[in-house]
Amino acid sequence: MNTHQLTIAGYLVLLSIGFVLWFATRHNTGSRLTNLGTMFQHLLRYRGTRLGLIIFWWWLGWHFLVSVVHYN
Amino acid sequence: MHNESRHRKLSLWVAAFALCSALQVFRGAAGDSYIFVSGTILLILSTTLLEKLEFPSHRLASGRHLDWSGLVLLVALAFTPRHSAFDFGIFVLLLPIVVTLAWGERSRPKQPLTKRDRNTRFVWSAWAVAMCLWEFAANILGQLSTDPNNFPTISVLVDPLLKPEIGQAGYVAVWLSVGYYLLKAGAK
Numbered sequence A: 001m002n003t004h005q006l007t008i009a010g011y012l013v014l015l016s017i018g019f020v021l022w023f024a025t026r027h028n029t030g031s032r033l034t035n036l037g038t039m040f041q042h043l044l045r046y047r048g049t050r051l052g053l054i055i056f057w058w059w060l061g062w063h064f065l066v067s068v069v070h071y072n
Numbered sequence B: 001m002h003n004e005s006r007h008r009k010l011s012l013w014v015a016a017f018a019l020c021s022a023l024q025v026f027r028g029a030a031g032d033s034y035i036f037v038s039g040t041i042l043l044i045l046s047t048t049l050l051e052k053l054e055f056p057s058h059r060l061a062s063g064r065h066l067d068w069s070g071l072v073l074l075v076a077l078a079f080t081p082r083h084s085a086f087d088f089g090i091f092v093l094l095l096p097i098v099v100t101l102a103w104g105e106r107s108r109p110k111q112p113l114t115k116r117d118r119n120t121r122f123v124w125s126a127w128a129v130a131m132c133l134w135e136f137a138a139n140i141l142g143q144l145s146t147d148p149n150n151f152p153t154i155s156v157l158v159d160p161l162l163k164p165e166i167g168q169a170g171y172v173a174v175w176l177s178v179g180y181y182l183l184k185a186g187a188k
Helices: A003-025 A036-043 A047-065 B012-027 B030-046 B065-078 B085-103 B115-144 B154-162 B165-187
Strands: none
Touching: A003 B115, A003 B154, A036 B115, A036 B165, A047 B012, A047 B030, A047 B085, A047 B154, A047 B165, B012 B030, B012 B115, B065 B085, B065 B165, B085 B165, B154 B165
């Protein structure tokens, strides 16, 4: 496995973990973790979180739709 | 991102944005550096000098304005060429609007978190940090390597998927849905 494949494998592993976490907690019935929506409802009470998330969200749109991604 | 045990003036988002700013400077991306440095300054001001400044965004975000705006943006961004002056104009107009809507009222008083809430926050924070570290490592190693494609970043992997119209439309739909959710949930 070369570094290109290893890097992609890392992203896929992390995405899979995120998906499993979301899927396992989505009904909010577990005793250890709440679901993602409940967590966001709590975090979005804070202005810093609201601003941080919305600016980062805007940048994600800007990055792919306005900026040109350089491949090398 | 917040410590419940004591009042903290600066959120950890400031540290996160400062780190992103440093990475953009390292990449030599002038535009992105400017965005993240400005974001860092705005985050600092939002909890210090401008802390008392409030905007009743819930009135706008809870009505139908947001639904119609989202629909207009979907049509405008999904089917027009990327990297155009038109897209540039839309994003320049969009930034102050979403920042104002997200600004809202002051942070509400802290409430004690249950153990489940604390566990959830810790697990998802750890996941986000791991994802950022992997991306940062790929970015840095890619620039130090003779061939940047040895360590592809998320941008390099996702960008080709947006070249077909269906990919661009799908990305815009998902991206707008996330923004819509953040503004709606933040205004509650």
